[in-house]
Amino acid sequence: MARVVRFHEHGGPEVLRIENVDVPRPGRGEIQIRVKALGLNRAEALLRSGSYIETPRLPSGLGLEAAGVVETVGEGVGAFAPGDPVSVVPPLSMVRWPAYGEFATFPAELAVKHPPSLSWEAAAAVWMQYLTAYGALIDIAKLRQGDFVAITAASSSVGLAAIQIANMVGATPVAVTRTSRKKQALLESGAAHVIASAEEDLEAGLKEFAGPLGVRVVFDPVGGPIFEPLTAAMSRGGILIEYGGLSPEPTPFPLFSALSKSLTLRGYLVHEITRDPERLVAAKAFIIKGLLSGSLQPVIARTFPFDQIVEAHRFLESNEQFGKIVVTV
Structure with a gap:
């Protein structure tokens, strides 16, 4: 069992619930991470409110960005092993691969061994x-x-x-x-x-x-x-x-x-970038080079604990932030 964030109806931040659910093992080509931090995006507020490009079946999870430690690898995954620190490129579907939880599963090709100098909060704020x-x-x-x-x-x-x-x-x-x-x-x-x-x-x-x-x-x-x-x-x-x-x-x-x-x-x-393997490789190289040189430094507006996910979404919709909102797990 793990704590995850789900919503059972569309609406404002108050519809988000933290629930205990069984988290299945990762499938072929997937990894499961023990989440340390989440990066929040406006797309998640749109999904929650019912105005996103995806239409979820309720109840639904949500979330596009996470950083954490590899917990389990699925069949056919050779590039990662349990214990590896990774951050995650946003998947094509947050309904299929939701990030908001103590554990989250993603396609292995979207995981990145980010520079070790990054904190979990910064790593969760990189890729989107x-x-x-x-x-x-x-x-x-x-x-x-x-x-x-x-x-x-x-x-x-x-x-x-x-x-x-x-x-x-x-x-x-x-x-x-x-x-x-x-x-x-x-x-x-x-x-x-x-x-x-x-x-x-x-x-x-x-x-x-x-x-x-x-x-x-x-x-x-x-x-x-x-x-x-x-x-x-x-x-x-x-x-x-x-x-x-x-x-x-x-x-x-x-x-x-x-x-x-x-x-x-x-x-x-x-x-356009994340679904094209060649363009994604070039993008990762450019971004990691910038992170290593210090030219790229994620700006964190505010950090919330996992239990305050509703308050974090309220702040997301306030337009008061300067930079990225991060939730620590």
């Missing part, structure tokens, strides 16, 4: 944010030295990861946040410039910082009305990568900016 940012900025947009990149929702864990990756390759990250309350923290976290979109003219600010060449890459999980000022400030041949839809307002298609500048507007999910 850095893989998401890497896939968009490096794999797809080919971000390079001298580029200007606009990063919206910049105080999120993915936004902060994008700032670090931009600096790692010599690009100039311009952080876009709603108000100026987090401006100083973003500057201290590596943003070259910060624009408070609810208080300043977003288009004018981007054009001022990027100069006549404009912003070549935009990395956005928001959508909605900011599409027009973002694309208006982009360079000819620029690329906007959309990886979310946080805005409740309609997203206009910026027809004249797209036509006059030959822009690429592209949807993106991290699954």
